[in-house]
Amino acid sequence: MSEKIFNVAVIGVGIGRSHIVEGYVPNADKFNVLALCDLNVERMTPIADEFGVERRVASFDDVLAMDDIDIIDICTPPMLHFPMVMAALKAGKHVICEKPLVGSLAQVDEVMAQEKLSKGKLMPVFQYRFGDGIAQAKAIIDAGIAGKPFVGTVETLWERGADYYAVPWRGKWASELGGVLMTHAIHQHDLFTYLMGDVKRLFGRVATRVNPIEVEDCVTASLELENGALGSFTATLGSAGNMTRLRFAFENVSFESDHAAYNPGDKPWTITPRNAETADRIAALLKDWKHVPSRFETQMARFHDALVGKAPLPVTSADSRRALEIVTAFYHSSTSHEDVPLPIATQHPCYQSWVPAQFRAA
């Protein structure tokens, strides 16, 4: 039995199709995909047929005008997120938006201000946060069993080539808004702060070595966290094969994620307690573990909980802001060759945009 079923319009049927398959179909007692919107009608039609969605439009403005749509789920290329999120919030809709939420800290602050004025709720997508592996690690840390965080490493070793960059918006600052740091590693870096805490300072390097693109496809960073722990990030699109790995050393426990590139939070993680007492505490905590379906299935289900007032939003604009602040510091460090302290102030040279000046729209 469920409460209200919310009517959804999915905008953009690339990853939007995965939102339907993983997020809305398994939660059919909570959501009904009532409309699809895509400029590419040839791409949209078979997907609409597949899921029996009768209403198909090419114009986003048409969706804004539909009174029976409760949720607008934005799955368009990154440069469209800011205007679409703002318009959807102003139209009084609930909003889901793919990553990156927007293209600067200035824009995320504008979105957060609009959110306060709007009746709709906004949930950015960070679906890697959901699954048994990540949820168990989070539970152990939040219960105080892991103890003091020492160090963590995040490796995003993915493979992308010419076929991937044949899609025109990819690889360009004006439309993708960033490279491997922004588009691919943002999920894993979010998991790092989700488990380890806020970043205090960061030294980052970026390079474009794999593909003939404007944006970066290799990055590394050294981080210090507010709680004193240290971290390192490595990401590339030049790996042979795709692999994600997060590893954390805490006072009482070490954790290593599963290596599934696009779902590292799903399968149980390797959890190594330092002693028998910690092992017993973990066993007691996880004894009656309730399965957490991974990715969009749980993120969308928990969005429903938030909409009906049962729980807070599972991912917030503040979570996106934190991720984008790391991105801002990272790009600034890569050009200034400085160790960049956070928070990034409104007068910081990259607050309005991290895009290199020569690639900014006139």
Ligand SMILES: NC(=O)c1ccc[n+]([C@@H]2O[C@H](COP(=O)([O-])OP(=O)(O)OC[C@H]3O[C@@H](n4cnc5c(N)ncnc54)[C@H](O)[C@@H]3O)[C@@H](O)[C@H]2O)c1
């Ligand atoms: N969360 C994840 O794991 C994940 C995975 C892939 C992509 N993404 C993000 O999702 C977004 C889309 O990526 P994608 O790979 O699906 O791209 P895509 O190019 O495959 O699909 C985007 C779709 O949006 C449509 N579109 C473009 N402009 C539009 C407009 N004005 N109105 C309606 N439709 C429009 C295009 O026709 C296209 O079908 C990006 O921000 C990307 O970073 C997230």
